[in-house]
Amino acid sequence: MTDDIKGGLSSLTNYEELDEDVDDLHLSNTDHIHVDEHSHVPTNLHHASFNSLSLKPELIRAIDDNGFEQPSEVQLQTIPAALLGCDIICQAKSGMGKTAVFVLSVLHLLEIEETPKIRCLVLCHTRELAYQIQQEFNRFKKHFVNKSTGESLIKTKVVLGGTSITKDKKALQSDVPHIVIGTPGRTLDLIRSQSLNLDHIKYFIIDECDKVLGPHSSDMRNDIQTIFYKLPRNKQVMMFSATLDDEVRNICKYFMHNPREIIIDEGKKLRLDGLQQYCVKLPENKKNEKLINILDMVDFNQVFIFVSSVTRANTLNGILNDEGFPTIVTHSGLSTEERIERFKKFKHGSEARIMVSTDLFQRGMDFKSVNVVINYDMAKDEDTYLHRVGRAGRFGTKGLAISFITTAEDEKNLQLVRSKFVVPVDEMPESIDKTTYR
Numbered sequence: 001m002t003d004d005i006k007g008g009l010s011s012l013t014n015y016e017e018l019d020e021d022v023d024d025l026h027l028s029n030t031d032h033i034h035v036d037e038h039s040h041v042p043t044n045l046h047h048a049s050f051n052s053l054s055l056k057p058e059l060i061r062a063i064d065d066n067g068f069e070q071p072s073e074v075q076l077q078t079i080p081a082a083l084l085g086c087d088i089i090c091q092a093k094s095g096m097g098k099t100a101v102f103v104l105s106v107l108h109l110l111e112i113e114e115t116p117k118i119r120c121l122v123l124c125h126t127r128e129l130a131y132q133i134q135q136e137f138n139r140f141k142k143h144f145v146n147k148s149t150g151e152s153l154i155k156t157k158v159v160l161g162g163t164s165i166t167k168d169k170k171a172l173q174s175d176v177p178h179i180v181i182g183t184p185g186r187t188l189d190l191i192r193s194q195s196l197n198l199d200h201i202k203y204f205i206i207d208e209c210d211k212v213l214g215p216h217s218s219d220m221r222n223d224i225q226t227i228f229y230k231l232p233r234n235k236q237v238m239m240f241s242a243t244l245d246d247e248v249r250n251i252c253k254y255f256m257h258n259p260r261e262i263i264i265d266e267g268k269k270l271r272l273d274g275l276q277q278y279c280v281k282l283p284e285n286k287k288n289e290k291l292i293n294i295l296d297m298v299d300f301n302q303v304f305i306f307v308s309s310v311t312r313a314n315t316l317n318g319i320l321n322d323e324g325f326p327t328i329v330t331h332s333g334l335s336t337e338e339r340i341e342r343f344k345k346f347k348h349g350s351e352a353r354i355m356v357s358t359d360l361f362q363r364g365m366d367f368k369s370v371n372v373v374i375n376y377d378m379a380k381d382e383d384t385y386l387h388r389v390g391r392a393g394r395f396g397t398k399g400l401a402i403s404f405i406t407t408a409e410d411e412k413n414l415q416l417v418r419s420k421f422v423v424p425v426d427e428m429p430e431s432i433d434k435t436t437y438r
């Protein structure tokens, strides 16, 4: 860890002084759950069910409604520790169901009070992800209702930069939520203007924590640090990510007391089961033709196309539109309302089956019907690649990822990706058997 980060964080909290209940739990601090390379299920967990997690009946009903049959490994390993009140650092690859870990745990732990207080604060790095997390809370809380009035007993509120802060202030005053999900900047603005009261927070969660606490996110990290100072001492902190290096892991620990580290890994190399990965080596001026070719050839539900800049996203979107493809484009140059609107349209599959996007959408976003990801511009490193292609083939479904390799830099990144994945990234063949990705 760099000294400036260390210096900034070391003064956060002196946890040695804290004597919280979790010390009495006698839990070991790090669980590296190594999954058999050929199976997704650790050998001792084959027949586990959601019932074995002893969640509230309202949650079990919602889990059933959503068609979740069995908990994933990350859910099996992490929910029990969360329910015991432990601080948690959880690392598991994208699409394994980390969101449900904290959503189910918080909804289970939350006491329903007549006068709502903000009990849970969830922070993440993009507006779309915050919105998606709110949707996840909403779908699992639906059976917590007042039987006589039918009114929901648990309220959530999402606070996002780029939207009207006055509206947020009014909403937080007139209808206090139990759970707030936000991006760091807007959350801090609302705290500073005393519209968001943190005095009663019991659960503090950071999703995609490496993205907000990592060395390239100093603004967000500073905001989070300031927010953290304002939280009550007695609270449970949980952080989640698919990728966490030692430096960020250590930063995370500054926010926690004796955390349990749960790492669901699959041996040294990452596998993306069910995902076919190919590359196409070609010059820049052949990319459009090839892309159109691929879109005509592959059998897709929905496609994500990643490009390296806002301008390229707009240009490519225009080209595909002119060719008659049902596309939608999103990037950081749009207003928050517009981004959420486009996100919803794509997620519901109502208007567009192809999304052209910058890396805005690589992380944490869950689009079940995306089965094809195309790196029109190759990812700039292997982690970005992982997060991008992880949009297809989520939760054990099938998918196809195709990367265009044009520059020496792309070639270098392709080699990095190949060394990280167990599955090969071969040159794309003339035709691809559609049963391998649909």
Ligand code: ADP
Residues within 6 Å of the ligand: 067, 068, 069, 070, 071, 072, 075, 092, 093, 094, 095, 096, 097, 098, 099, 100, 364, 365, 366, 368, 394, 395
């Ligand atoms: P992560 O946060 O690890 O990237 P998500 O929480 O976004 O993964 O989950 C990926 C997808 O898997 C979501 O569509 C989610 O609804 C689904 N999912 C999560 N847990 C389960 C489960 N136990 N059974 C079936 N589907 C699940």
